[in-house]
Amino acid sequence: MSKYSWKKLRNTAAIALLAGFLAGPFTDRMAQAETTVLDAPKREAIAALPTLRGSGIEAQDLENRVVVVAFFASWCPPCNPEFDHLEAVRTKFDGEAVEILAVNIFESFSGLGSDARLQSFLDLKNPGFKTLGKGEEISADFGTVSRIPSVFVFDRKGALAFNFVHAEGAQKTHVEEDELTEVIEKLL
Numbered sequence: 001m002s003k004y005s006w007k008k009l010r011n012t013a014a015i016a017l018l019a020g021f022l023a024g025p026f027t028d029r030m031a032q033a034e035t036t037v038l039d040a041p042k043r044e045a046i047a048a049l050p051t052l053r054g055s056g057i058e059a060q061d062l063e064n065r066v067v068v069v070a071f072f073a074s075w076c077p078p079c080n081p082e083f084d085h086l087e088a089v090r091t092k093f094d095g096e097a098v099e100i101l102a103v104n105i106f107e108s109f110s111g112l113g114s115d116a117r118l119q120s121f122l123d124l125k126n127p128g129f130k131t132l133g134k135g136e137e138i139s140a141d142f143g144t145v146s147r148i149p150s151v152f153v154f155d156r157k158g159a160l161a162f163n164f165v166h167a168e169g170a171q172k173t174h175v176e177e178d179e180l181t182e183v184i185e186k187l188l
Contacts, residue, residue, distance in 0.1 A: 036142055038067055038158035045138045052104060053122050054130035061099060064156050066187045068100040068180065069142070071135050071150040073107050074121035078166055078173035079149050083125045085177040089184065090129045092177075097156065098184055102127060105135030105145060151175050155187045 036042075043059040046069070051057070070086055072079040083102070090100050107118055122131060139145040142152060153162035162183040164175045 038154040049132040052131040065097045067154045069152045071105045074118045082174035088177040089180045100129035102131045103135040
């Protein structure tokens with residue numbers, strides 16, 4: 001087997017492994033996510049994540065606010081347009097009691113991403129919302145995030161009001177400005 005064929009086979013196997021891992025017991029994870037509450041320990045865990053872009057976040061910055069938490073990776077195709085929608089929502093609700101956080105997760109999975117790629121992605125998108133790293137550290141707090149993009153919207157009391165997880169083979173790959181706007185407007 002040639003070196004090229006072996007590399008192609010290895011990459012195909014890694015992608016198949018990734019697809020199996022991400023599909024997993026999807027319905028169990030969705031049920032877990034639906035009971036997720038943005039309580040004080042979760043706010044502290046989020047605040048402890050390293051900042052990738054924007055100023056740091058304090059746990060009290062997430063109190064009595066509508067909070068959007070979006071998990072992403074720079075190599076994730078649907079995460080690219082989703083960042084544009086998140087930025088449009090941030091602009092629309094600038095000055096309101098809304099906090100949008102993008103949390104990087106799975107960045108180094110199977111060699112698809114790197115620190116340089118992540119920084120290039122963030123430079124290109126230049127988000128006005130905060131971006132945080134090491135999402136794996138808080139994944140379990142959100143019903144074990146295993147697919148990206150995954151988006152959680154919490155009301156002012158910390159109750160989960162909206163959840164989107166990119167399902168395998170789904171036509172809809174990411175949340176859009178209009179649906180996030182509708183959810184947030186109802187919560188303000």
